[in-house]
Amino acid sequence: MSAPSVLLVTRHAPYGASLARSALDAALAAAAFDRPPTLLFLGDGVLQLLPGQDASGIGTRSHRRVLDSLPLYGIDTLYVDSQALAGHDLTAADLPPGARPVDDAAIRALLAGHDHILGF
Amino acid sequence: MNYALLVLASPFSGTGSLTAARFAEAALGRGHHIARVFFLDQGVGAGMATAVSPQGEADPVARWADLAARHDLELVLCVSSALKRGLLDDTEAARYEREAHTVHPAFEIGGLGLLVEATAQADRVVTFGGSA
Amino acid sequence: MVLHTVNCPPSHPALGQCLRLLAPGDALLLLGDGVYAALAGSRAAAELAASGAALHVLDVDARAAGVLERLADGVSVCDDEGFVALTERYPRQQAWY
Numbered sequence: 001m002s003a004p005s006v007l008l009v010t011r012h013a014p015y016g017a018s019l020a021r022s023a024l025d026a027a028l029a030a031a032a033f034d035r036p037p038t039l040l041f042l043g044d045g046v047l048q049l050l051p052g053q054d055a056s057g058i059g060t061r062s063h064r065r066v067l068d069s070l071p072l073y074g075i076d077t078l079y080v081d082s083q084a085l086a087g088h089d090l091t092a093a094d095l096p097p098g099a100r101p102v103d104d105a106a107i108r109a110l111l112a113g114h115d116h117i118l119g120f
Numbered sequence: 121m122n123y124a125l126l127v128l129a130s131p132f133s134g135t136g137s138l139t140a141a142r143f144a145e146a147a148l149g150r151g152h153h154i155a156r157v158f159f160l161d162q163g164v165g166a167g168m169a170t171a172v173s174p175q176g177e178a179d180p181v182a183r184w185a186d187l188a189a190r191h192d193l194e195l196v197l198c199v200s201s202a203l204k205r206g207l208l209d210d211t212e213a214a215r216y217e218r219e220a221h222t223v224h225p226a227f228e229i230g231g232l233g234l235l236v237e238a239t240a241q242a243d244r245v246v247t248f249g250g251s252a
Numbered sequence: 253m254v255l256h257t258v259n260c261p262p263s264h265p266a267l268g269q270c271l272r273l274l275a276p277g278d279a280l281l282l283l284g285d286g287v288y289a290a291l292a293g294s295r296a297a298a299e300l301a302a303s304g305a306a307l308h309v310l311d312v313d314a315r316a317a318g319v320l321e322r323l324a325d326g327v328s329v330c331d332d333e334g335f336v337a338l339t340e341r342y343p344r345q346q347a348w349y
Contacts, residue, residue: 003240004239004240004242006239006245009346011266011269018161018162018201019128019161022128022160022161022198022201025200025232026160026232026235026236029231029232029233029235029236030232030236030239032233033233033236033237035236035239035240042269043265043266043269044265083272104272104273107273108273108275111254111273111275111344111346112253112254112275112344114344115343115344116239116242116244116245116344117245117247117254117344117345117346118126118239118245118247119247119249119345119346119347119348119349120128120247120249121340123339129349134259134284134285135259135283135284135313136259136284136349139259139283139284139310139313142312142332143332143335143336145332146331146332146333146335146336147336147339149333150333150336150337150340152336243343244339244340244343244345245344245345246339246345246347247345247347248347249259249347249348249349250259250284250349
């Protein structure tokens with residue numbers, strides 16, 4: 001039996017709550033165990049992708065910098081809610097390499113197409 | 121079927137943690153197996169041995185502990201979420217030179233690898249979130 | 253087929269995200285503050301009804317909130333066992349909160 005596929009959905013901005021960071025930690029842990037999940041940034045979760053983050057003034061690591069390290073862990077594709085991107089006036093040029101904006105139909109297919117979903 | 125539960129909801133606000141405990145009980149009652157309950161982020165409060173609930177109100181820590189005792193359930197608190205919230209077992213209290221251990225003995229502290237493993241082995245994964 | 257669990261109040265953006273991403277054949281279970289979306293006559297209840305998803309509400313939360321008394325048509329009440337049964341029938345779950 002092959003290992004089940006896992007979709008990790010992250011829906012919160014990076015610094016207002018610890019959930020975005022917890023989601024990222026879970027993704028990195030899974031990748032470290034050779035089970036890289038599919039990552040989907042939904043709603044305010046797309047704000048995690050903003051370039052130019054400098055979190056030194058609030059005593060934490062830059063979320064975007066951690067996201068930029070994901071390819072090193074075998075997570076190459078980041079699926080991003082295109083409607084939320086538009087709502088925040090973000091464009092593909094703002095996103096890390098490997099980011100793939102997806103419309104609602106594609107998001108539905110991601111939700112239905114994985115064995116498990118972890119909803120952060 | 122084999123279930124893994126991920127509890128992100130704080131036991132101290134809202135109903136998410138209590139709902140998860142009731143879900144676990146109902147799943148076991150329907151003949152399912154629960155491989156592991158993994159508490160992450162604010163969810164780790166469920167293992168806080170020193171929490172005192174107001175009289176007459178639900179005690180989520182006791183609820184989880186009772187469930188674990190009756191069904192031999194594995195309850196794991198994410199180590200990084202737990203440490204930064206002051207949740208320490210004997211080992212961690214000694215390691216970080218803190219004066220008290222605060223994790224209820226029904227719970228253990230473990231890494232996210234245990235969530236990964238439970239997810240990989242489960243037929244069903246159910247997430248319990250709270251108000252973030 | 254996805255089971256969507258919603259435990260945020262109707263004004264929370266997560267409910268809107270859930271509604272736009274519901275697929276035919278999905279089910280929706282309202283719990284916690286999510287139960288207010290099942291208030292008969294409310295805008296949220298109308299949007300839920302229009303989604304075509306199978307609609308459920310968790311009994312203890314709906315009773316606590318006073319929603320059982322004015323439950324929108326087409327929403328079925330389920331207990332903890334019913335919640336488990338939904339996860340048996342729908343192989344994956346997305347939690348909105």
